[in-house]
Amino acid sequence: MSSTPIRDVAVSPPASSNTRDGYSVNTSDRTDSIGSSGVAIRYSVGADDESLGDDSPESEQAPLLISAAAAGVHKSSSHRELTRSARQSDVTAVLIGATIAAVIGTSAQFGYGIAMLDNVRPVLISDFQANTTCSTDYDVDKLASSSAKRSFELATAAFCAGGLVGSLLGGWLADSLGRKYLMLANNLIALPGGLILYFATGFAMLIGGRFVQGVAAGQSMVVVGVYLGEIAPTSVRGAVGTMNQVMITICILLSTALGLPYFLGTCHRWHLLVGGGVVFSIVQVATLVFFPRSPRFLYIRKGDPVAAEKALRRLRGQTCDISAELVEMKTEKAKQDGMPSMGVIRVLLSRELRFRFLLTAILHASQQLTGINGVFYYSSVIYASAGLRSAAAVTVVPAVANVLFVGVTIKLVDRLGRRKLMLIGLAGMCVSHVLLTCGFCFEEGWFANKTGANWTSALTIVGSLGVVTFFSVGPGPIPWMIVNELFPQSSRAIAYSFAGVVNWTCNYLIGQFFLEILQGAHPYGFLVFAGVSFLFMVAIYVYQPETKGREIEEIDSFFIRKASATTGLACCLTPGREEVM
Numbered sequence: 001m002s003s004t005p006i007r008d009v010a011v012s013p014p015a016s017s018n019t020r021d022g023y024s025v026n027t028s029d030r031t032d033s034i035g036s037s038g039v040a041i042r043y044s045v046g047a048d049d050e051s052l053g054d055d056s057p058e059s060e061q062a063p064l065l066i067s068a069a070a071a072g073v074h075k076s077s078s079h080r081e082l083t084r085s086a087r088q089s090d091v092t093a094v095l096i097g098a099t100i101a102a103v104i105g106t107s108a109q110f111g112y113g114i115a116m117l118d119n120v121r122p123v124l125i126s127d128f129q130a131n132t133t134c135s136t137d138y139d140v141d142k143l144a145s146s147s148a149k150r151s152f153e154l155a156t157a158a159f160c161a162g163g164l165v166g167s168l169l170g171g172w173l174a175d176s177l178g179r180k181y182l183m184l185a186n187n188l189i190a191l192p193g194g195l196i197l198y199f200a201t202g203f204a205m206l207i208g209g210r211f212v213q214g215v216a217a218g219q220s221m222v223v224v225g226v227y228l229g230e231i232a233p234t235s236v237r238g239a240v241g242t243m244n245q246v247m248i249t250i251c252i253l254l255s256t257a258l259g260l261p262y263f264l265g266t267c268h269r270w271h272l273l274v275g276g277g278v279v280f281s282i283v284q285v286a287t288l289v290f291f292p293r294s295p296r297f298l299y300i301r302k303g304d305p306v307a308a309e310k311a312l313r314r315l316r317g318q319t320c321d322i323s324a325e326l327v328e329m330k331t332e333k334a335k336q337d338g339m340p341s342m343g344v345i346r347v348l349l350s351r352e353l354r355f356r357f358l359l360t361a362i363l364h365a366s367q368q369l370t371g372i373n374g375v376f377y378y379s380s381v382i383y384a385s386a387g388l389r390s391a392a393a394v395t396v397v398p399a400v401a402n403v404l405f406v407g408v409t410i411k412l413v414d415r416l417g418r419r420k421l422m423l424i425g426l427a428g429m430c431v432s433h434v435l436l437t438c439g440f441c442f443e444e445g446w447f448a449n450k451t452g453a454n455w456t457s458a459l460t461i462v463g464s465l466g467v468v469t470f471f472s473v474g475p476g477p478i479p480w481m482i483v484n485e486l487f488p489q490s491s492r493a494i495a496y497s498f499a500g501v502v503n504w505t506c507n508y509l510i511g512q513f514f515l516e517i518l519q520g521a522h523p524y525g526f527l528v529f530a531g532v533s534f535l536f537m538v539a540i541y542v543y544q545p546e547t548k549g550r551e552i553e554e555i556d557s558f559f560i561r562k563a564s565a566t567t568g569l570a571c572c573l574t575p576g577r578e579e580v581m
Helices: 077-086 093-104 107-115 121-128 146-177 179-198 203-231 234-258 270-274 278-288 295-301 305-316 323-337 344-349 351-369 372-385 396-412 418-446 450-473 478-486 489-520 525-543 552-564
Strands: 002-012 024-034 039-045 062-069
Touching: 093 107, 093 203, 093 234, 093 278, 093 305, 107 146, 107 203, 107 234, 107 278, 107 372, 121 146, 121 203, 121 270, 146 179, 146 203, 146 489, 179 203, 179 270, 179 278, 203 234, 203 295, 203 478, 203 489, 234 372, 234 396, 234 478, 295 305, 295 323, 295 489, 305 323, 323 489, 323 552, 344 351, 344 489, 351 372, 351 418, 351 478, 351 489, 351 525, 351 552, 372 396, 372 450, 372 489, 396 450, 418 450, 418 478, 418 525, 478 489, 478 552, 489 525
Parallel strands: 002 039
Antiparallel strands: 002 024, 039 062
16 A cells, blocks of 8 residues: 545635636645556535536535546546536647647648648749740640659659658657657758758759658647647647647748749758758747656656646646546556556457547548649649749638637637538538539639630639638548547557658548649549538537547547447447537
């Protein structure tokens, strides 16, 4: 027997007990004899333990004893309500700083790399192609050889291929090195990638640099999602997770704007543009070292509750009561310790996780196969094909919309919920792809006069803005953020690797075949993506449950119940049209 601190938590309801979030908490430490494998916590609840947050007479106070043993932990629904209401979740400066430091060298690398080559396409093709003069004119495509065009497309796709490799490695490394240390070490890959691109003298170096840069981006997108989800309190978990997409959109805008001929998109300055990613690596190394590691990783994976409590106290503030979160980590660790060790294959084939992997695949495929990165990779080509003058300059408009509307999503994700935002986003993208199709149809001769040309320009701009805007509402931020909510600590890093493989594979396919689809089915190419958006909308409606505001353990129990209630393949196909309870 060993001495273990026990928390006595007294919870008093406010004068008006209509809200579940209005409970005040007082804690005091005491030491008692208890087995090292367990922890005991006694709550005095000033409300009926089955209807916490409802109007209940104060005389109905009753103690609730919760014992967490290594063999398993049993939590009642009233305890889950108590944990949620007792936890203080004020956003601190350390939480904000850790979030920014994490995304600046991870999400930033990804976003900057996506749109980096779009506006310098004619510059690179003409500069690297023999017997041509460097030019910023998009008419250079008419003079470029097929091999030069293909090499440029390979440079675009190499970023995705590298991302796929990075995703495969990212989950294992995140569990081995830890979330923070992997983000720092990842810059040892990103820096050489940026330098190769800066000194590129031909397509071979360009393709090689993009591949290395992609490996770094792939690993970073795996680990940053895990880290953000593990440092955020439940009440703002969606908003913090969405910061990943915020930084991506900001850097898409940055690389798009810098690629214009007015800035770095020239024959003499494009090296600064393609090598600019090294700046993000330097900034992250200089800032992230001052912020704490993931408390959940330290407690559950490393078995170091002292370091976990220290990190959590820095994130929540010295005066904030963190006992409930520590209990939650203790609970999850006890549950994980009571289960046999599972390798990657066993995790992927686990009955309890099967449906969650299917849902993850649907979400991440919907992010890419609806054509968003095709719009970013080739937006200047799309506008030029529609007959718009200054096509390169117009590409900044969707990038600005992307930034503005993902900011709106931060406000909505913890209010409207994840499922509703995904449905709104996919429905809007479907309609926007139809508008883009109409714009190209007008350009092809639906109207042979000046009015037709005006319709072409208007519909092309409105359609592309719609695709980007509605992507920012749901399909952009939700898939990366929600993986944290779907999986327990023991399988979370593997789940992010799986999500990354699906995401980067679909991204690669779009980068390789987007232009071929548009040209082969011209002017109806965008109808393909309208149909894909509609199919994913149906899949999300049928299979995605709502997880906003729920504890990780509640969500885990929900999926376990669904898996236990079905047999065979049905456990993969159980509809999720309900809220996690």
